[in-house]
Amino acid sequence: xxxxxxxxxxxxxxxxxxxxxxxxxxxxxxxxxxxxxxxxxxxxxxxxxxxxxxxxxxxxxxxxxxxxxxxxxxxxxxxxxxxxxxxxxxxxxxxxxxxxxxxxxxxxxxxxxxxxxxxxxxxxxxxxxxxxxxxxxxxxxxxxxxxxxxxxxxxxxxxxxxxxxxxxxxxxxxxxxxxxxxxxx
Amino acid sequence: xxxxxxxxxxxxxxxxxxxxxxxxxxxxxxxxxxxxxxxxxxxxxxxxxxxxxxxxxxxxxxxxxxxxxxxxxxxxxxxxxxxxxxxxxxxxxxxxxxxxxxxxxxxxxxxxxxxxxxxxxxxxxxxxxxxxxxxxxxxxxxxxxxxxxxxxxxxxxxxxxxxxxxxxxxxxxxxxxxxxxxxxxxxxxxxxxxxxxxxxxxxxxxxxxxxxxxxxxxxxxxxxxxxxxxxxxxxxxxxxxxxxxxxxxxxxxxxxxxxxxxxxxxxxxxxxxxxxxxxxxxxxxxxxxxxxxxxxxxxxxxxxxxxxxxxxxxxxxxxxxxxxxxxxxxxxxxxxxxxxxxxxxxxxxxxxxxxxxxxxxxxxxxxxxxxxxxxxxxxx
Numbered sequence: 001x002x003x004x005x006x007x008x009x010x011x012x013x014x015x016x017x018x019x020x021x022x023x024x025x026x027x028x029x030x031x032x033x034x035x036x037x038x039x040x041x042x043x044x045x046x047x048x049x050x051x052x053x054x055x056x057x058x059x060x061x062x063x064x065x066x067x068x069x070x071x072x073x074x075x076x077x078x079x080x081x082x083x084x085x086x087x088x089x090x091x092x093x094x095x096x097x098x099x100x101x102x103x104x105x106x107x108x109x110x111x112x113x114x115x116x117x118x119x120x121x122x123x124x125x126x127x128x129x130x131x132x133x134x135x136x137x138x139x140x141x142x143x144x145x146x147x148x149x150x151x152x153x154x155x156x157x158x159x160x161x162x163x164x165x166x167x168x169x170x171x172x173x174x175x176x177x178x179x180x181x182x183x184x185x
Numbered sequence: 186x187x188x189x190x191x192x193x194x195x196x197x198x199x200x201x202x203x204x205x206x207x208x209x210x211x212x213x214x215x216x217x218x219x220x221x222x223x224x225x226x227x228x229x230x231x232x233x234x235x236x237x238x239x240x241x242x243x244x245x246x247x248x249x250x251x252x253x254x255x256x257x258x259x260x261x262x263x264x265x266x267x268x269x270x271x272x273x274x275x276x277x278x279x280x281x282x283x284x285x286x287x288x289x290x291x292x293x294x295x296x297x298x299x300x301x302x303x304x305x306x307x308x309x310x311x312x313x314x315x316x317x318x319x320x321x322x323x324x325x326x327x328x329x330x331x332x333x334x335x336x337x338x339x340x341x342x343x344x345x346x347x348x349x350x351x352x353x354x355x356x357x358x359x360x361x362x363x364x365x366x367x368x369x370x371x372x373x374x375x376x377x378x379x380x381x382x383x384x385x386x387x388x389x390x391x392x393x394x395x396x397x398x399x400x401x402x403x404x405x406x407x408x409x410x411x412x413x414x415x416x417x418x419x420x421x422x423x424x425x426x427x428x429x430x431x432x433x434x435x436x437x438x439x440x441x442x443x444x445x446x447x448x449x450x451x452x453x454x455x456x457x458x459x460x461x462x463x464x465x466x467x468x469x470x471x472x473x474x475x476x477x478x479x480x481x482x483x484x485x486x487x488x489x490x491x492x493x494x495x496x497x498x499x500x501x502x503x504x505x506x507x508x509x510x511x512x513x514x515x516x517x518x519x520x521x522x523x524x525x526x527x528x529x530x531x532x533x534x535x536x537x538x539x540x541x542x543x544x545x546x547x548x549x550x551x552x553x554x555x556x557x558x559x560x561x562x563x564x565x
Contacts, residue, residue, distance in 0.1 A: 067289075068290075069291075070290055073290075073291055073402070076350055077350040083293060083350075085285070087288070089255075090254070091254065113403030114404055114405070115440065117484055118403065120523075127215050129310050130247065130283075131346075132249070
């Protein structure tokens with residue numbers, strides 16, 4: 001809303017400055033600079049208004065044999081600490097971004113249908129009753145990607161590349177972006 | 186002695202600091218320490234709080250070891266000082282082996298053996314960890330002021346646990362079957378009054394704890410039904426006593442983006458029989474009490490939460506006007522870092538039940554009192 005108002009205001013200001021520039025050639029340079037500033041302000045405003053929410057993509061280490069019927073409910077079992085080993089017996093290692101990271105919030109709401117504070121409460125419960133181990137927190141998506149690639153049984157999430165519609169990408173120590181397999185739920 | 190143990194726990198916490206965020210290994214360690222300050226009017230709570238008390242601290246450390254894909258071990262050791270009610274001695278909080286019996290993509294079942302936590306309501310299983318409580322002090326629902334925590338905090342026995350995750354809901358079941366255990370003379374005195382002469386041979390028999398919980402995806406709504414039953418027997422030269430205790434609770438929680446609402450209700454029923462052979466006397470009775478609370482949490486941002494709670498209890502349903510008590514709580518919680526937590530609370534109390542008798546032995550408990558409590562905690 002604020003962005004639309006700002007754009008309109010900037011547009012009117014742009015017309016006014018253009019008229020003034022036509023009437024007073026001596027002030028042309030100043031007007032030109034003003035127009036540039038207005039254009040920049042408009043583009044910033046548009047960029048802010050159109051910035052999409054980060055889209056998460058689940059990544060799983062290639063050594064995991066994903067069970068048949070893997071879906072959102074299984075994903076919730078994993079991230080809420082109820083399912084702790086893959087069907088082949090490999091312990092599941094969960095990597096997450098900090099609570100304040102926009103991608104973590106988006107992942108929680110989109111895939112887990114929850115909020116970071118609810119998840120944190122659940123992890124505390126697991127830890128202090130001895131019934132599980134809380135996820136490992138890493139600071140950046142790059143580090144998270146590298147940790148999942150290097151850890152057998154690992155699962156996490158990264159930013160989805162534009163045009164990629166798959167839910168899960170399998171990443172491994174020997175995989176490259178060209179060889180990484182992806183699937184949908 | 187107690188202080189030295191506390192320092193030892195602090196040292197242990199310091200030494201192990203940071204290991205919780207290490208790469209997941211078969212062995213993971215965790216710990217916590219928290220220190221409170223209390224100031225109250227009219228009644229003491231956790232030390233001489235009417236003059237300001239620091240006698241409220243908790244420290245614990247433990248670990249989880251995965252031996253194989255089906256077998257893991259967990260343990261936690263804990264020390265708590267809370268006025269005269271808890272003296273800071275180190276005790277085993279839980280220590281058990283967890284055997285995974287079956288697991289699929291949407292369900293799993295396991296069996297634990299050893300000392301396990303009883304699941305009752307949303308918070309009993311982690312009631313001594315500042316980071317997991319909904320507030321610094323728990324509501325009356327959790328019977329904190331009655332000095333009976335050892336009765337239903339944990340059990341030595343077997344625990345069956347199971348989960349089902351479906352597209353639109355999830356279910357959890359926990360059933361605990363404990364073996365008989367001796368009860369401390371302090372707990373007997375807390376149950377029967379400090380002048381009780383029955384101490385010496387008291388036992389908790391066949392404790393059973395069952396909880397079935399359900400939730401919508403992501404715990405947007407969740408609910409739990411909890412049940413606990415045990416028999417307490419007291420034997421002395423002159424009196425035999427038998428108390429059959431049953432607790433039933435219903436819990437409900439809503440978790441929104443900014444707001445959480447938690448409400449719990451508990452009904453406790455105690456059937457008692459006292460026999461004094463020397464006097465040819467037999468007495469029996471049945472007492473039912475109820476407690477309920479509702480708490481609203483507002484998450485201002487990722488670090489800061491404010492909350493308010495109203496908490497009510499009827500000590501005896503037959504005499505509601507003489508035995509009721511209520512507590513109004515206003516508080517705030519600030520977690521500037523995942524490992525640090527600070528909270529402050531104000532309590533307005535009407536009634537004597539929320540006040541620990543053991544901290545007010547030398548005085549008459551006042552009907553009304555107010556508390557201010559501050560607590561700082563660190564975890565790893």
